[in-house]
Amino acid sequence: MHNPKSRKMKKAIPVFFLCIIAVTLVFFAKRCTTADDTAYARIRAHADNIRVINTHEHQQRPEELGDHRFGFFHLLALSYLMGDMNSAGAGGYNMNELDTLSLDELWDRYGEALNFCRNTSYYGHFARGFGKLYGFSDPYFTKDNISGLSAKVEKNYKNYGEWFDRAFHEAGFELMFLDQWWNTFNTDIDERYFALVFRVNSLIGMSSRKPARGERPGSIYREAVRDGFEIADLDDYLAYCEHLIRKNIENRAVGLKNAQAYTRTIYYEDVPYDEALELFSRPSASLTPGERKKLEDFMFHWIIQRSIEYNLPVQIHTGYLASNRNTLENGRPTKLNNLFMKYPEAKFVLFHGGFPWTGEVAALGKMFPNVYVDLVWLPQISREEAIQSLDVILDCLPYNKIFWGGDCRMIEESAGSLEFGKDVVAEVLARRVQRGLMTEKLALEITERIFRTNAVEVFRLEEILERSF
Ligand SMILES: [Zn+2]
Numbered sequence: 118m119h120n121p122k123s124r125k126m127k128k129a130i131p132v133f134f135l136c137i138i139a140v141t142l143v144f145f146a147k148r149c150t151t152a153d154d155t156a157y158a159r160i161r162a163h164a165d166n167i168r169v170i171n172t173h174e175h176q177q178r179p180e181e182l183g184d185h186r187f188g189f190f191h192l193l194a195l196s197y198l199m200g201d202m203n204s205a206g207a208g209g210y211n212m213n214e215l216d217t218l219s220l221d222e223l224w225d226r227y228g229e230a231l232n233f234c235r236n237t238s239y240y241g242h243f244a245r246g247f248g249k250l251y252g253f254s255d256p257y258f259t260k261d262n263i264s265g266l267s268a269k270v271e272k273n274y275k276n277y278g279e280w281f282d283r284a285f286h287e288a289g290f291e292l293m294f295l296d297q298w299w300n301t302f303n304t305d306i307d308e309r310y311f312a313l314v315f316r317v318n319s320l321i322g323m324s325s326r327k328p329a330r331g332e333r334p335g336s337i338y339r340e341a342v343r344d345g346f347e348i349a350d351l352d353d354y355l356a357y358c359e360h361l362i363r364k365n366i367e368n369r370a371v372g373l374k375n376a377q378a379y380t381r382t383i384y385y386e387d388v389p390y391d392e393a394l395e396l397f398s399r400p401s402a403s404l405t406p407g408e409r410k411k412l413e414d415f416m417f418h419w420i421i422q423r424s425i426e427y428n429l430p431v432q433i434h435t436g437y438l439a440s441n442r443n444t445l446e447n448g449r450p451t452k453l454n455n456l457f458m459k460y461p462e463a464k465f466v467l468f469h470g471g472f473p474w475t476g477e478v479a480a481l482g483k484m485f486p487n488v489y490v491d492l493v494w495l496p497q498i499s500r501e502e503a504i505q506s507l508d509v510i511l512d513c514l515p516y517n518k519i520f521w522g523g524d525c526r527m528i529e530e531s532a533g534s535l536e537f538g539k540d541v542v543a544e545v546l547a548r549r550v551q552r553g554l555m556t557e558k559l560a561l562e563i564t565e566r567i568f569r570t571n572a573v574e575v576f577r578l579e580e581i582l583e584r585s586f
Pocket residue numbers: 173174175296524
């Protein structure tokens with residue numbers, strides 16, 4: 118007997134199974150296509166839970182920059198983005214003038230150059246800082262949205278101490294290394310946020326700029342007089358430099374920093390003591406450029422020897438130079454090769470991935486157990502270069518040799534730098550997980566290492582981190 122119901126049933130059963138199969142396929146297909154995003158999201162979220170050790174900053178308090186009514190354009194002027202804007206034709210700025218112009222006038226002056234930079238990493242990380250700390254979510258800065266931001270900046274900077282404390286912790290920092298290029302000899306810093314790194318540029322550079330009789334002494338010689346040191350010969354000069362290094366150590370300095378690539382080559386010849394002694398004894402004005410260089414070269418070798426004695430890692434600027442117009446070649450990383458050969462006991466930290474010589478930095482870090490790599494500032498210079506370089510660095514170096522730092526003057530920009538840094542690290546590691554090159558567990562460990570643990574170990578921060586305020 119014909120039974121329409123059972124015929125319908127017979128048809129419905131395969132359709133039912135087909136549906137189940139289709140749903141299952143869609144489910145697994147979705148899982149496959151989102152696996153990378155999921156790994157990225159988990160690594161990125163893990164990075165947000167790390168109390169970050171930021172190995173390089175130049176944070177300045179507003180009063181150190183003069184008496185200004187801080188607004189959006191002041192922060193912009195003090196940021197790296199200003200360099201790109203000058204490249205686009207902005208033509209510089211004057212902090213005092215910024216105080217006197219209205220936001221409309223400032224936009225008329227800088228708006229076009231700012232807009233031409235909407236594609237750059239400097240722009241991106243600067244905007245991310247406002248995203249993190251001010252809830253800014255528009256794709257770009259505009260004449261309209263800047264006025265609201267500027268009012269908030271002005272309000273925050275009226276009570277800067279409170280604002281800095283909140284922003285510092287909201288951004289995810291636990292400790293920043295402070296390189297005071299504007300106040301090299303100051304050792305009195307706010308240890309709730311900072312650890313000292315002693316910038317040694319003047320110790321090196323001033324060795325060939327000894328004041329002549331009656332001449333106004335340069336920085337280090339003035340400082341020596343204040344501290345009761347008389348500098349007549351090289352031994353006196355070295356004794357005073359040693360005093361300064363020890364003073365920094367007494368104030369819990371965690372490292373030394375050489376940023377001489379901004380003013381000279383980072384190739385330091387090995388100059389014998391007797392030759393340096395003779396060069397120092399002569400009036401500095403009589404020295405040829407080659408002789409000045411020799412004296413300075415001697416000084417950096419001497420400083421590295423002290424760094425070994427006091428167990429202080431030496432951070433060195435390599436590669437790209439901030440602001441506009443300079444001699445790029447001066448900071449080429451391989452120029453340091455002789456130092457790595459001569460001082461296996463010293464710890465050298467190469468900054469900025471040596472951009473554009475990122476491969477050289479990876480190679481040097483791979484060759485020498487005592488050469489470390491700091492990604493500091495690289496994601497802000499070029500996000501994509503940072504991604505490619507970190508991938509190469511991870512191919513070449515054990516992961517206990519990599520650090521991260523921000524390298525900014527104001528907390529807003531540092532916050533944006535950290536966001537950029539975390540994005541870069543998470544993107545590179547998530548792709549490796551997806552390609553089966555490493556487990557997600559290892560990716561999480563490497564993230565923790567880059568943003569915290571490596572710095573704690575290499576710069577011996579345990580005691581500093583135990584501080585309670
Ligand atoms: Zn710096």
